[in-house]
Amino acid sequence: MDSDVVSPRERYRAQVQAEIKQHAWQQIATTGVSALSLKAIAKHLGMSGPALYRYFASRDDLITALIRDAYRSLAAAVGEAYDSGADIAALAHVVRAWALSDPHRYLLIYGTPVPGYQAPPDTVALSQEIMAVLIGAYREADIPSPDSPFGAHLDSHRHWTPDPTAPTAVLRQALTFWTRLHGVLSLELAGHFTGMDIDVALLYADEVDSLLR
Amino acid sequence: MDSDVVSPRERYRAQVQAEIKQHAWQQIATTGVSALSLKAIAKHLGMSGPALYRYFASRDDLITALIRDAYRSLAAAVGEAYDSGADIAALAHVVRAWALSDPHRYLLIYGTPVPGYQAPPDTVALSQEIMAVLIGAYREADIPSPDSPFGAHLDSHRHWTPDPTAPTAVLRQALTFWTRLHGVLSLELAGHFTGMDIDVALLYADEVDSLLR
DNA sequence: TCTCTTTCGTTACACCCTATAACTGGCCTC
DNA sequence: GAGGCCAGTTATAGGGTGTAACGAAAGAGA
Numbered sequence: 088m089d090s091d092v093v094s095p096r097e098r099y100r101a102q103v104q105a106e107i108k109q110h111a112w113q114q115i116a117t118t119g120v121s122a123l124s125l126k127a128i129a130k131h132l133g134m135s136g137p138a139l140y141r142y143f144a145s146r147d148d149l150i151t152a153l154i155r156d157a158y159r160s161l162a163a164a165v166g167e168a169y170d171s172g173a174d175i176a177a178l179a180h181v182v183r184a185w186a187l188s189d190p191h192r193y194l195l196i197y198g199t200p201v202p203g204y205q206a207p208p209d210t211v212a213l214s215q216e217i218m219a220v221l222i223g224a225y226r227e228a229d230i231p232s233p234d235s236p237f238g239a240h241l242d243s244h245r246h247w248t249p250d251p252t253a254p255t256a257v258l259r260q261a262l263t264f265w266t267r268l269h270g271v272l273s274l275e276l277a278g279h280f281t282g283m284d285i286d287v288a289l290l291y292a293d294e295v296d297s298l299l300r
Numbered sequence: 301m302d303s304d305v306v307s308p309r310e311r312y313r314a315q316v317q318a319e320i321k322q323h324a325w326q327q328i329a330t331t332g333v334s335a336l337s338l339k340a341i342a343k344h345l346g347m348s349g350p351a352l353y354r355y356f357a358s359r360d361d362l363i364t365a366l367i368r369d370a371y372r373s374l375a376a377a378v379g380e381a382y383d384s385g386a387d388i389a390a391l392a393h394v395v396r397a398w399a400l401s402d403p404h405r406y407l408l409i410y411g412t413p414v415p416g417y418q419a420p421p422d423t424v425a426l427s428q429e430i431m432a433v434l435i436g437a438y439r440e441a442d443i444p445s446p447d448s449p450f451g452a453h454l455d456s457h458r459h460w461t462p463d464p465t466a467p468t469a470v471l472r473q474a475l476t477f478w479t480r481l482h483g484v485l486s487l488e489l490a491g492h493f494t495g496m497d498i499d500v501a502l503l504y505a506d507e508v509d510s511l512l513r
Numbered sequence: 514t515c516t517c518t519t520t521c522g523t524t525a526c527a528c529c530c531t532a533t534a535a536c537t538g539g540c541c542t543c
Numbered sequence: 544g545a546g547g548c549c550a551g552t553t554a555t556a557g558g559g560t561g562t563a564a565c566g567a568a569a570g571a572g573a
Contacts, residue, residue, distance in 0.1 A: 096541080096549075103550095121334045121414070126530065137532075138551050146531065198412035199332070200490050211495065235509065237502035247496040262503065270483025277413050282424065283460040289450035290475065296448065297510075309520075309570075339559065350561075351522050359560065 104142050104152075106132060111153060115191045120150060120201065150195075151207055157192045158213035161185055162220075169220045175228050178221065179268055179295040183288075190276040197269055198276075219249040221261040230299060232256040260298070267294050317355050317365075319345060324366060328404045333363060333414065363408075364420055370405045371426035374398055375433075382433045388441050391434070392481055392508040396501075403489040410482055411490075432462040434474040443512060445469040473511070480507045 093101075110128045125139050125146055143149040161182075168181040186193040232238070242255050271294055274280060275287045306314075323341045338352045338359055356362040374395075381394045399406035445451070455468050484507055487493060488500045 094541085100550095119412070124530065125532095134550095135552065137534095137553085140532070141550060194412045197487070197490065197492070199334075199407045201332075201334070206491075235502075235506050237499075237506040240499050240502045244497055244499070247498075259506075263507075266483035266487060266503070266507065267480055268483070269487060270479035270481070273486055274410070274479060274482060277410065278419075279410070284457055285460075286450075286453050286457070289448075289453045290479070293448050293450040293472075294476075294479065307570085313520095337559065338561090347521095348523065349559095350524090350563095353561070354521060 100142070107139060107142055107149070108153060108156065111149060112189075112192070115153070115195070116189060119191050120153075120195050123150065125149070147201070150201060154195055155207070155210060155213070157196050158210050158217075160192070161196070162213050162216045165217050165220050169224060173224070175221075175224050175264070175299060176295050178224055179264070179291075179298065182268060183272060183291055186272050186276065193272065194276055197273060215247075215249040218261060218265075221264055222248070222250050222253045222257055225257045225260045225264075226253060228299070230260060232260060264298050267298060270294075313355070320352060320355055320362070321366060321369065324362060325402075325405070328366070328408065329402060332404050333366075333408055336363065338362070360414070360417060363414060363417065367408055368420070368423060368426070370409050371423050371430075373405070374409070375426050375429045378430050378433050382437060386437070388434075388437050388477070388511060389508050391437055392477070392504075392511065395481060396485060396504055399485050399489065406485065407489055410486060428460075428462040431474060431478075434477055435461070435463050435466045435470055438470045438473045438477075439466060441512070443473060445473060477511050480511060483507075 129139050164185045342352050377398045
């Protein structure tokens, strides 16, 4: 019932949850999500194994919380940039900087899905929040876009859009923003360019450029 | 010494190895690679646990073999299509068909890397084989490509190319083929378009189209 | 054919992990 | 101050990888 007043217990609980997540991120940053171990986190935290289950019902539960946080972080980064006047190209570079700052965090969202994992509904909302920013930026950019079968298809399949007033061409551009940049980023983060000795930033810039034409 | 003659023991060994891989693929197809269990495979095969270690030194060893096979399969699919006269667009659709026929196999190669995994040198060769086909197809297509910083950079960073005589513009186009199509494919396979009710084939076709201009 | 050696497969074990159950001790509320 | 709630503990079940030691079968050479 108490909306403002938070009991000391809840405060403590929230703090421990935050500490757990912090150590989880630390672990993920080095080993990736698949090697995330609750027991190891507990050890680092000075408490023993099963105690963690008071805070997260399961490993998947913790991962879900991390995914949620990652989405929130990306949405915030993109949203803040947009609010400070960033255009499409600037947004693209914000996304890349965010991805490179913690590759495993990016891969947690956009990488190979964890076997059992089901996306909770609110991550869809966060995903739409990001999409809404892209749509806003593309509306302002006002880039012409030729007709295509997919464009026509999208005209009748746009119930997912966070902005019903956005032109279909803009939706298409926002989707392409997503797929093209993810294409470069995910290959880069997965290490598929290592050995080629390529400056991926320039390749990325080329793709960003392609999104403005 | 015997180059042609294969001893019965080696025959048997090769066959068991093949059976193990077959069950491994079956398991991966349903649960993904991260849940691959040697013990479960052994059970299915009617032998008990540690026996598998006679055939694969470790779990990573088995996964490496699977990755090798996946690369070989993709290289073969692309190569055969090219030899039958496929152009860029046709090759793109071969790649998509191959990916959709076994999503986890695609993700095994191009998805989030397994924490400890190191790519063996011969997969690089197979990867170059695929690249060589793309380069060949793009040489025939003869598509003009405007200058860019990345193009200039690539001029002096092309030691990785399987075809030293290929124009830099072609290398760039082959790279873009890779990144753009992977962008759509990986998001599709990871389920990021579910809920949008989009016909991804059309979105893919749009991107294929972008590769020809 | 008989023996020696190599290889296969077994069980036993050490050591990781997730997750549950049962129990203890402390804090908060009434 | 008494009782309930909750954090954290150990014990345990059940899964996984991988090693060690042993038995059994199959091939090679005399």
